[in-house]
Amino acid sequence: MALEQALMTPKQKGLTIEEVVHDDNASVDAILTQHGILSSKDLWHKCKNIMSKFKEVLQEKRRTSSDCSVEAATTIAQVAVFSIQQLKDFCKENGLPGTGHKLQLVQRVSLFLNLPKSGASGEIQRQRPLCYPELAAHDIAYKLKSWIYTCAKNAAARGDTTPKMLTVDVQNAADHWAINHNTCRTLPGVRKCVVENWPQGRDCKYPEGGETHKAVKAFLKKYLTENKMKFYLRARENFISETFHSVINKYAMKRIHFDASHTARLACAALDWNENIHPEDRVVYNRVSDDTAVRRCARTNRDLVTRTAIWKAQLKSRVFA
Known part of the structure; x- marks a missing residue:
């Protein structure tokens, strides 16, 4: 392998390699571990990848028909999300004709629910709404990228040897954006939240305890674990x-x-x-x-x-x- 050959050349000249900074590559980690070399990953790639993953999993996620019932629809666009069979079942339960193509069913159900028209001509917007619109409105994906950068830089400045504090700091973003600063108050001075005394609701990205808050918290716990953050303690960049x-x-x-x-x-x-x-x-x-x-x-x-x-x-x- 090319990496194996690259590591042999310095050794032949009597040089010792202590650390290698690379992109997020698991195979490179395994080779460096075999040679007893510290493996550090480029912080920019991590932030970029996690931002893309966040957009894919949460910020750009669209609602499906299973997220709510037909009765709970408030716009014609939400009615159009449901399948033909679901619309037919709704019509049957409410004594409406269940025949016709989907456009006719959507119009029939919308009239029954007395929903406002989506446009001047009454056209149906088929694009499904976002699951968590607050994330797109506040561009949380980009804020998460900056948050990870700041946390890693401060971990390097503190000289942390374990990723425990870094992981807590990174995962605290979910509560911080919901104006829950309980974890912020326990962090060291360099990362102590400066807005913990702000009036309730100021700069709140989403309500605490809501579906958006729970989704962001679950995402951070899944993708930003201690095992994954240990490569960014030194905040290396190549x-x-x-x-x-x-x-x-x-x-x-x-x-x-x-x-x-x-x-x-x-x-x-x-x-x-x-x-x-x-x-x-x-x-x-x-x-x-x-x-x-x-x-x-x-x-x-x-x-x-x-x-x-x-x-x-x-x-x-x-x-x-």
């Missing part, structure tokens, strides 16, 4: 390497195999990266060859200033010609 890889992709596209010019292309990417990067984060590309002066990365500001004006032209004429 955006710098991701950015450098995007620069490499400009010169050495992944879908094309470069044989003779691959080394020069990597050097070109390193030079391009170092033009606008902080000196501490510069990539040192040191390969001994006949054309080292052209291919290697500038190590000092003096080298950078003298070469940045001509390195692209030199590479184009001497390497890629």
Whole structure:
């Protein structure tokens, strides 16, 4: 496997790998555990994935016909959610004709329930309503992403060694948005809720104890457990390497195999990266060859200033010609 080979190279040179930051990948976790290397996952990927999962499971979930009865419908759109058989059964129970296609049944039931028309022309809106409209109204998915970021950063600042406090902090979001600050008061000062003394109802996203509150709480307990949050205690992010890889992709596209010019292309990417990067984060590309002066990365500001004006032209004429 590529990861196995990548881990062997530093070991052959006498280097010790203590920690590897990667995307949320279970197979990588298993390999790193076998080698005794600390596995940390990129915080941005976790927040992005959990936000997408939250939207899929809760925020964009639509009601089904089993969520309520026909009698409880308040709009024609809600009546249109039910199946033809359910509408026929309702008509039979209330002495209405049970024949015709669904549009006729919906109109018949709507007239019986004396529901307001959905539009000026009385058209039926077939899109089902959201199960938890408060989540979409307040964009809770994005707020959850920011919440996890803040919790992980504070856990790293505290130097937590176990994910217990981080998990409690993350799962507290469900109660916090319902203006229940009992857990907020027990958290350390850095995460102590500053709005616990606000008037009741201010900035309330959904009622406490309601269906939305219960759904959010169940989601957080299921997808943000201690076992899953242990990878984010250090709040690691690998955006710098991701950015450098995007620069490499400009010169050495992944879908094309470069044989003779691959080394020069990597050097070109390193030079391009170092033009606008902080000196501490510069990539040192040191390969001994006949054309080292052209291919290697500038190590000092003096080298950078003298070469940045001509390195692209030199590479184009001497390497890629």
